[in-house]
Structures are given as C-alpha cells and as structure tokens.
Amino acid sequence: MDKRFFSRILIVLGVVAVLVLWLLKELPATAGMFGWYSLSWAATIFAGVVGAKFILDGVFMGSKGVISRKFTILLGAVCLIFAFICLTAAIVIPENIVMPIIAIIVAVAIFLGILVTGARKWDGGDNQRVGYKNYHQRKAEEEKAEKKN
DSSP: TTTTTTHHHHHHHHHHHHHHHHHHHHHHTTTTTTTOOOOOOOOOOOHHHHHHHHHHHHOOSSSSSSHHHHHHHHHHHHHHHHHHHHHHSSSSOOOHHHHHHHHHHHHHHHHHHHHHHOOOSSOOOOSSSSSSOOOOHHHHEEEEHHHHO
16 A cells, blocks of 8 residues: 555545535535535635645655655645635634734744754755765775775
C-alpha cells in the first residue's frame, strides 16, 4: 500500500461527505433537519479536508526537500484560511476575531514548517557535507595516488 494512501483517500471522503449532506438536505424526510446545509458549508468542509490533507502530506513526506515540505504546509494553511472564510459566511462570527484567527492559522503553519524541516532553510548540497572534496582536492589526491604507483 502506498504511504500516502490515507491522505489521498481523505479527499475522496471529504467529497463523499459533502455530497451525502447535500442529498440529506434535498430528501423530504430529512430536509428540515439538514436545512442548515448550504454551499458555504460545502466549501468549508471541502477546503478544510484539502487543507488537512496538505498539512499531513507536508508533515509526513520524509524524502522530499525542505522547500517542498514547507510549501505543502503553507498551501494547506491557505486552504484552511479559505475554509475559515467560508465558515464565516456560513455562521455569524464577529468581524473583530476573523483576522486574529487567520493570523493564528498562518503562525501555526510557519511553526509546523520549522518543526518538520528542522529549521533548515534549504536542502544542503554536497559541498556542505562532512568530508566533501572539491575538484582541485580530488585531482591532487589522484595525482598523489599515481605518484605512489
């Protein structure tokens, strides 16, 4: 089974949840109970699931580089911000707390990016590894080995 099987299935489950709630709203027997469901709620659920998928992918992608991990986490944060904006349209949230909550989402995404990548700015190249020898050092060693033979 693929390592990212659960993150991929998460999107499909989110779509199924959105569609099932839409069906329950349209059925006459349950229309009164699910009358609260609207396009804003559908967008909130879907964007929240997509945001969670990207954040989980960014946290658990082991072999990818630092930049792609941070970008994936920040993309998840953008999706969660979109979900929150859709949620403010679905329910009444006071305007004075919208921006602080968005700021908290961004701060947590940056924190996760730093935590997951070990605070590295970018991937270290070969020249940053212990024992790395540049072209001139390798040539000098080759000439030294030829002189011994």
